[in-house]
Amino acid sequence: MTFALQVHNLTVAYRRHPAVHHLTGAFIRGSLTAIVGPNGAGKTSLLAAISGQVQPVEGSFSFSGNLQRQIAYLPQQADLDRGFPIRVLDVVMLGHWRRVGAFGKMNAALRNDALEALAAVGLSEFGNRLVGELSAGQFQRVLFARVLLQDAQLILMDEPFNAIDARTTADLLQVVKRWHSEKRTVIAVLHDIEQVREHFPQTLLLAREPVAWGETSLVLSAENLFRARQMAEAWNEDAATCRQGVAA
Numbered sequence: 001m002t003f004a005l006q007v008h009n010l011t012v013a014y015r016r017h018p019a020v021h022h023l024t025g026a027f028i029r030g031s032l033t034a035i036v037g038p039n040g041a042g043k044t045s046l047l048a049a050i051s052g053q054v055q056p057v058e059g060s061f062s063f064s065g066n067l068q069r070q071i072a073y074l075p076q077q078a079d080l081d082r083g084f085p086i087r088v089l090d091v092v093m094l095g096h097w098r099r100v101g102a103f104g105k106m107n108a109a110l111r112n113d114a115l116e117a118l119a120a121v122g123l124s125e126f127g128n129r130l131v132g133e134l135s136a137g138q139f140q141r142v143l144f145a146r147v148l149l150q151d152a153q154l155i156l157m158d159e160p161f162n163a164i165d166a167r168t169t170a171d172l173l174q175v176v177k178r179w180h181s182e183k184r185t186v187i188a189v190l191h192d193i194e195q196v197r198e199h200f201p202q203t204l205l206l207a208r209e210p211v212a213w214g215e216t217s218l219v220l221s222a223e224n225l226f227r228a229r230q231m232a233e234a235w236n237e238d239a240a241t242c243r244q245g246v247a248a
Contacts, residue, residue, distance in 0.1 A: 004029040004067055004154060004185040005050065010059035012045045018057075018208060019045035025204070025213045029064060030183035032176070034190045034200035034216070038232035041206045043189040047073070047156045050187070063154075067185075072152035074143050076159045082132050088142050089127035092117055095149025117145040122171060137168035144175055155179055157188040161195070173199055193220060207231035 003026040012020040020042035027033055035043045048054045050061065051073045061068075072095075092114045093106055118124055121141040131139060140160065147155060160176075161169045176199070179186050190196050196203055196216060203219040205211040207228040212219040 002029040002064065003027065003062075004031070004064050006062040008060050008062065010046075010049065010061070011057045012042065012049045012054060013057045014045060018042075020049070020206070021209045023059070023206070023210050025210065027185055027187060028202070029185055030180070031202050032180040032186045032200055033202040033204060034188055034196040035204045035206055036190055036193065036196055036220075037206040037211070037228055040208075041228070041232065042208045043206055044076070044158055046206065047158055047187070047189060051156055067154050070153040072147045072150040072155045074147055074155070074157040074160055076162065077136060077139060077143075082134075082139065085130055085132070087127065088123065088129050088131055088134070089114055089118070091131055091142055092127075092145045092149060095146040098150065114145070114149060117148040118142075120148060121145045121175065137164040140164050140168060140172065144172055148175070153184050155184055155186045157186070159189055159191065161190070161192070193225075196220065 006026040007023050010020055010023040011018055019040075023046070035046060037043055045054070049056055051071055052068075053073075089111075093110065095114070095117070096106065096110050099110075115124070115127060118127055121144050123138065123141050123145065126134070126138065126142075131142065134142065144160075157176075160172065164172075176186060176188070188200070190200070197220060200216055202214065203216040204213045205219050205224055205228055209231065211228045211231065212221075212224045
């Protein structure tokens with residue numbers, strides 16, 4: 001068994017209180033894993049630490065090969081400002097940034113790749129629209145198209161199906177399954193337990209501390225879900241602070 005990413009006694013803090021506490025485990029290379037747990041369980045904080053947006057208070061990661069330089073991150077829509085007047089095609093072409101750099105020239109071939117990515121998510125005719133004109137579902141398709149262009153081996157997604165319609169969810173799940181069939185490692189924070197049971201073979205159940213990690217059918221047992229709720233209810237917000245704080 002080859003690991004894409006190993007986690008060693010990881011603690012991530014928010015406002016100097018642990019958001020993820022003493023997490024140890026591994027994501028198998030080519031796996032499709034859901035991260036689930038109660039609100040405030042540290043799910044987003046874990047993705048932020050993996051992607052390098054925040055530094056752990058304690059512990060570390062071990063990436064396979066150069067995987068740390070092949071990460072694509074799809075944030076929650078709520079974290080993004082859609083008020084800036086930018087075209088859909090330009091947002092998608094940002095997926096080329098790793099190849100061309102901040103001042104690289106976007107040639108016709110790269111533009112065609114972006115158009116193909118838009119077609120793959122069902123937005124062939126939307127390239128010249130402003131992102132502010134899109135529905136939540138259409139904008140999520142744009143973000144998926146950008147990830148397609150990144151051609152990353154490790155894909156992180158934070159609530160990728162939140163607040164979008166059923167048809168868009170079904171279409172984007174097919175994109176996720178395509179990545180899985182290509183042996184990319186996909187990690188997604190999700191809240192729909194039945195969706196996880198149906199589409200995600202591996203699950204990490206997190207309640208700041210790990211509850212269970214492994215095959216979804218075993219992890220999402222009634223006993224484990226009850227334990228996660230108990231752990232969430234027992235959180236002590238007045239506990240001693242960590243040495244440093246990080247963003248949520």
